[in-house]
Amino acid sequence: MSELHLTTLMPFVYTLVVPFFYKYIRRIHTGWFVLPLPILLFVYLIKHISLVARGKPIIHSVPWIPSLGINYTINIDGLALIFGLIISGIGALVVLYSIYYLSKDREALQNFYVYLLLFMGAMLAVVFSDNIIVLYLFWELTSISSFLLIAYWYQRKSSRYGAQKALLITMFGGFLMLGGFLLLANVTGTFSIGEMILQAGKIKEHPVFLPAMLLILLGAFTKSAQFPFHIWLPDAMEAPTPISAYLHSATMVKAGIYLIARFTPIFGGNMAWFWAVSGIGLFTLFWGAFSAIRQRDLKAVLAYSTVSQLGMITCLLGLGSVAMYYGPGESSALYTSAILAAIFHLLNHSTFKGCLFMVVGIIDHQTGTRDIRRLGGLMNLMPVTFTLAVIGSFSMAGLPPFNGFLSKEMFFTSVLNASHLDIFHMETWGIMFPVIAWTASVFTFIYCMIIVFKTFTGKYHPQKLERKINEASWGLLLPPALLALLVVLFFFFPNVLARYLLIPAMASVLPDFGKTGFVVDPIEAWHGWTPELLMTIGIVAIGTLMFVYLRKWISIYARLPVQFSLNNMYDQLLVKTEAFSARLTRAYMTGFVRDYLLYIFAFFVVVLGGIMLFLDTFAYDPAANNPISIYEIILALAMVVCALMVLFARTRLVAIIGVGVMGYLVAMFFVVFRAPDLALTQLVVETVTTVLFLLCFYFLPELKEEAGSIGLRATNLAVAAGVGVIVTAMALSAQGNRLFAPISWFFENSYELAGAKNIVNAILVDFRGFDTMFEILVFSIAGLGVYTLIKLLTRRDQE
């Protein structure tokens, strides 16, 4: 266990303590006890920045299941560190914010913080783990903690619906991703991502390259809410706002992006990867921005905007993967900058979106609503909140002097570069990229304006609100203010950030390039009158016009058919699946014991018969047979006759006598087979059993002809005959197959070991004494059962 392991697992340890804080120290908000942990983690991770920036990844390994090659290896490289800082940094701010957001008197805080810490620990483990199995494990744990947090107010139906949707979609992707992981592990023979990257060439030539890639991408797309899996994210907004700010905009939804970035060294440079990642990303960017405008709930606007921004980052990662096609050198510098833009925007998005979510949370907290139609004119009442909203929104819209402007410009540079590509069919489709990106950015601009101006300007409607509006307390304002400060700082000092965080992260996305050093232009706000700047100006001009005349064209949303919407399809799928499985279950769970027995025996026949047929395990060796004497043939014939007699018996007495005779015949077989103890026991037991049968049959009704259709009987007969054949085949094979030497010689020492001359008795009472003891126990339980069943009856009769 290294210090690193202990630190990253601290949140899990902390979850054990938090409920006690809540239970015993109710006067102080539980959040204050949680707050130091993310802060400490953040500071601890900051210490590693300089080491990682010098290109020294930090690797520590703890064996977990060494026999399977599963080790808990922590690998902190540039990419992991950026995520680690976001997780712990935003985590600290969110905890601080939640202290003022959630009332300590009304809310179940212990649940909230336990889930939150569970998530924090899991997410840190996801980004730090080098082992894909460990990664998968914690990946699913983030889905589960997200589920718990969305359903935090579980009394609400919509919370439960959203939680279930998020869980179903992300887990669906998670399972597929596991499949992809296992395919990769199968090819490379390792579970370590680092070692897989070294074998990237081998994977590229293997036929499983495409299936593994698609499976892993599905995992990433479901988690990062990419089209068409984005539908879970808006419903996840039922979670408390601090959670939306943390999980559903800053961290968890970026796990998919992390995965894409992490696997770029393995899959990058391939046409399918390029189109899947950048194409889906681009469309998600457009669709998210387009859908955001029709929303009435501020959080829903932000949810769709998160979908859209995640699409943009995904698209950038796809564009950047082209660099892998060209390999390190001058020609790929155009495309490596897309990776830089992706990582930069990832960080920027966490700052401005976190800030905006907290602002919306403040509005909700102070006014009691997030509905745009009820809000308006809050600017004078909440000036600080307004300022923060402007900073966040304008940054998201891509305006200076905020960090979103820089990364948006870099995004435009990347799509413009991509339109000049002459590989991967980009010569025909390349122009699509800047066009769609620009259109999407216009919509982005419009919804950013909606957030600011529909809420803070216009007419104030006090009659629509339930309470009087005040500015929020400093505790609620501080966390978004800190984020807003970062938004501005990143704009003025982007190159410091690039040197210590972004370029080391790039080095982990493109490891081959890191060795030779990147050709990176410094990030600047002013490049002169470039096409990118003209695009931004165009966005502002067209966007402003469209925002002003929003009323005129917003009706187009109403024309989109509802029944073809993805949400409707999801609901239908759920309903249909439930109905189908209910029907299926009803079809075979008939409630008749006979049917269940039939399934069991049919299964027995099919599985054992199948194994004997296909694995060629049936063996028959008549030479090993011992000779048969005439007595044995007579015994055998008698046995069969008795069995048939039982089968066709019309009266109870005949059947019972038949079974009794069979028992005695078995005893005689034992005599022939030189098992005197068995013969004696069998004689005694059979006598008692027959007496028991005779006692009971007096009370039982007369045997009736078995009614039932021919088909039913034929099935019974077929299954019964099948079992008979299989058992015979098994008995014969047991003779022919001697896999191991018998262990029976051991018992021939029974006189020395146990002082017994009768070996069978020695086994029962000495070598396997415990077995016999438990046998007696079973016997006693059966005896108790018999006694109780009879006694209970008489007592009821008396009543």
Next chain:
Amino acid sequence: METLMSVIIGVLFAIGVYLLLAKSLLRIILGTSIIAHGTHLLIITMGGLKSGAPALLGKKAAAFTDPLPQALILTAIVINFALTAFLLVLAYRAYLTLGTDNMEQLRSSKNE
């Protein structure tokens, strides 16, 4: 000998299973008894038949039959006895309480 025994065991199992699938409770109990007989014979047949003297050291024989299957069967006989006794009393009790020994009428009407 082993081949003959294997065939008989198969016949016992087939008849036992057929009875087990019947509706009458008594037939089901008879079926379990027959399957039990078949199982005992199966175990002893798998161990090899008549390959030596009874497993008694006092006999000073050159070879003994395999004592391990015999020990297993001894346990099985006794357990089977307990099972049969319990099943019989259960059937008796069920019949007295519910007035039928037909499996199809013994179903509960709930949870369907």
